[in-house]
Structure formats: structure tokens, C-alpha cells
Amino acid sequence: MTATMRALVLQEDAQERLKLVERPLPTLQPGQALVKMQAAALNHRDQWCRMGMYPGLRYPSILGSDGCGVVVEVAEAAHQHWVGKTVVMNPNVNWGENPDFQSFNYSILGMPTDGTLAEYLAIGVDRLYEKPAYLTVEQAAAVPLAGLTAYRAVFAKGKVAAGKSVLVTGIGGGVAIFAFQFAQAVGAKVYVTSGSEQKLQKMMEMGATFGVNYKNQGWDKELQKKEPFGFHTIVDSAGGEGFEALAKMIGPAGTMVVYGTTAGKPSPINLPRLFFSQATITGSTMGNDQEFADMLQLMTTHQIVPLVSSVRPLAEGITAFDEMHAGQQFGKLVIRISE
Numbered sequence: 635m636t637a638t639m640r641a642l643v644l645q646e647d648a649q650e651r652l653k654l655v656e657r658p659l660p661t662l663q664p665g666q667a668l669v670k671m672q673a674a675a676l677n678h679r680d681q682w683c684r685m686g687m688y689p690g691l692r693y694p695s696i697l698g699s700d701g702c703g704v705v706v707e708v709a710e711a712a713h714q715h716w717v718g719k720t721v722v723m724n725p726n727v728n729w730g731e732n733p734d735f736q737s738f739n740y741s742i743l744g745m746p747t748d749g750t751l752a753e754y755l756a757i758g759v760d761r762l763y764e765k766p767a768y769l770t771v772e773q774a775a776a777v778p779l780a781g782l783t784a785y786r787a788v789f790a791k792g793k794v795a796a797g798k799s800v801l802v803t804g805i806g807g808g809v810a811i812f813a814f815q816f817a818q819a820v821g822a823k824v825y826v827t828s829g830s831e832q833k834l835q836k837m838m839e840m841g842a843t844f845g846v847n848y849k850n851q852g853w854d855k856e857l858q859k860k861e862p863f864g865f866h867t868i869v870d871s872a873g874g875e876g877f878e879a880l881a882k883m884i885g886p887a888g889t890m891v892v893y894g895t896t897a898g899k900p901s902p903i904n905l906p907r908l909f910f911s912q913a914t915i916t917g918s919t920m921g922n923d924q925e926f927a928d929m930l931q932l933m934t935t936h937q938i939v940p941l942v943s944s945v946r947p948l949a950e951g952i953t954a955f956d957e958m959h960a961g962q963q964f965g966k967l968v969i970r971i972s973e
């Protein structure tokens with residue numbers, strides 16, 4: 635093993651926020667394993683960090699919360715059985731004891747702790763899960779953060795079940811597509827929105843009940859025609875101008891789950907309508923460690939395959955950030971790091 639590794643590092647330098655650099659290999663702390671990374675995947679969080687729009691930024695820092703690789707070394711003999719295993723990592727750091735809310739020293743792999751966009755990662759063995767055998771390395775790398783976020787949003791918060799009507803907005807997003815797949819797997823009727831006709835077409839092929847382009851005038855009316863009483867669950871990460879229209883579409887005693895604000899501040903909503911319909915708007919962030927295990931189990935049971943938008947080598951990793959910034963991806967942007 636060489637003493638250095640290549641890593642995609644976030645720097646304070648305004649001209650060159652991301653740079654592929656040589657770094658010393660991480661030193662293992664008690665309880666940790668050294669993982670030779672095979673693939674990593676981006677989340678919008680990585681792009682927010684690049685844009686300086688994420689709290690608590692630390693420089694220089696290796697980004698990346700998602701990945702898959704092979705354990706090559708462990709700090710303690712008791713963990714020797716991990717060596718040689720192909721693993722994915724739970725990106726939660728210190729969720730804590732309360733399943734409903736993360737602890738105050740909670741953080742996410744890849745900021746402030748060094749993340750997966752590097753040839754090696756030192757990480758606690760309690761974060762490791764064997765790669766689901768039916769997934770390729772690239773598919774497995776796409777799962778952790780987005781899969782976990784979607785799982786909690788859909789089930790713990792959105793109470794999605796067979797036969798329920800569900801609307802997932804901005805379906806091109808990494809989390810959104812998992813939310814679609816999870817809701818579909820349990821037998822819900824899943825509607826989608828997207829700013830891209832091509833993505834809508836693909837979603838119809840994947841079994842979406844109906845889809846509309848949120849850039850078209852009257853997109854909300856189109857959805858209301860299909861579900862005049864509103865949706866049991868709406869899963870949204872856009873916020874922005876369309877928020878009021880979405881809030882109007884929450885069905886009786888239905889729920890809108892919000893986990894992001896990609897399109898900025900939400901438009902004001904009609905509160906009387908909200909309380910008369912006994913509706914709930916609830917926030918959701920990531921998910922607890924039990925949910926991570928349950929999410930992998932659900933995926934395995936239903937053999938759910940993540941939608942990988944593209945795969946490129948680490949040397950071209952920065953172009954994946956550009957693609958995400960432009961919103962061109964459909965599913966997860968994956969970086970291949972080693973064989």
C-alpha cells in the first residue's frame with residue numbers, strides 16, 4: 635500500500651473550491667476500519683458545500699457521504715472478520731439514542747469528517763454494512779444518504795402504504811427517485827413532477843401513475859384532476875414558488891414531508907385550508923441507524939436497483955458537481971475510484 639492517496643478536497647480558495655490532491659493515508663483510530671474505496675456518489679449536500687452554502691464548513695476537507703469499497707485493515711483484532719469484505723457505509727455520525735431526533739453532536743460523513751471521495755476512508759466499523767449482493771459496486775455506492783433520507787421521509791414521516799396516493803416532486807433528484815421506488819415497492823400509487831419531459835417519460839416507463847412538468851403553467855391543475863381529493867402523502871425537497879400549490883394538494887389528514895429547499899424559500903401557504911383538512915407538513919432529515927438497516931433490508935427484499943445517472947473516474951469528479959449544479963442528472967452521480 636502506498637503512503638499517499640488521491641482525494642477530492644474542498645478548499646477555502648474561491649478560485650478553486652475543489653481540487654484533486656495527494657493526501658497522506660488516514661491513520662486508524664480505535665474501532666475504525668480502513669476501506670479502499672471502489673466507488674462514491676454525490677449528494678446535493680456536496681454541491682452546497684462547494685458553493686459555501688452548508689453550515690460548519692471545514693477546510694481542507696474530503697467531501698462525499700456515499701460509497702462502497704473493500705475493508706483492507708482494521709484497528710482492532712476483534713474486527714478482523716471485516717477484512718476483505720465489500721461494504722457500504724451508514725453516513726450518520728452520532729445519531730444518538732433518540733430514534734425521533736438526532737443528537738446535538740450529530741454530523742454526516744463527508745463534512746466535517748473526511749468523506750468518501752478519496753482512495754481510502756477511515757471509518758468506524760459500526761458504520762459498515764456488507765454490500766447487498768445483488769447490486770454492483772456503483773449501484774451500492776449510490777444508496778446510503780439518499781436511500782436513508784427517502785426511507786424516513788416515505789415511511790416514518792409520510793406513512794406511505796399500499797394503495798395510498800403519493801406525489802414525489804423533482805423526480806430527477808437522487809433522494810426523490812428512491813422515494814418513488816420505495817413507495818412503489820409497497821404498492822402505493824406514485825405520481826411525480828419534473829422539469830424535464832424526458833425524465834417524466836422515463837418515469838412512466840418505470841410505472842409512475844402520472845407525471846407533470848412543474849415548469850408548465852397549470853401543472854398543479856393537472857394533478858388535481860387526477861386526484862381531486864388530494865394526496866395522502868407529498869414528498870418535496872424543492873420549496874420555492876410551487877410550495878403553496880403543493881400544500882393545497884395535501885388530502886384530508888394527509889401529510890407533506892419536506893427535506894430540502896432546492897428551489898429556495900417557499901411561497902406563503904393558505905393556513906385555514908391546512909388546518910381544516912387536518913393536514914400535516916413535517917420536516918425530515920436523514921434517518922436513524924435502525925432505519926438505515928431497514929432501508930437496506932427493504933431494498934434487498936424488493937431487489938430495488940438505484941438509478942445511476944452516470945459513472946466517471948475520480949479524476950473527472952468535478953464535472954459531476956457541475957452536472958448536479960445544472961440539474962442535468964437523473965438519479966445518482968457516481969464516481970468510480972478503483973477496481
Ligand SMILES: NC(=O)c1ccc[n+]([C@@H]2O[C@H](COP(=O)([O-])OP(=O)(O)OC[C@H]3O[C@@H](n4cnc5c(N)ncnc54)[C@H](OP(=O)(O)O)[C@@H]3O)[C@@H](O)[C@H]2O)c1
Nearest residue numbers: 678804805806807808809828829871872894896897919920
Ligand atoms: N434533510 C436531509 O437529510 C436531506 C438529505 C438529502 C438531500 N437533502 C436536500 O434535498 C434536496 C435534494 O437533494 P438531492 O441530493 O436529491 O439533489 P439532486 O439529486 O441534486 O436533485 C435535485 C432535484 O431537484 C429538482 N428540482 C429543482 N428545482 C425544482 C423545482 N422548482 N420544483 C421541483 N423540483 C425541483 C430537480 O428535479 P428534476 O430534474 O426532475 O426537475 C433536481 O433533479 C437538496 O436541497 C438537498 O440539500 C436534504
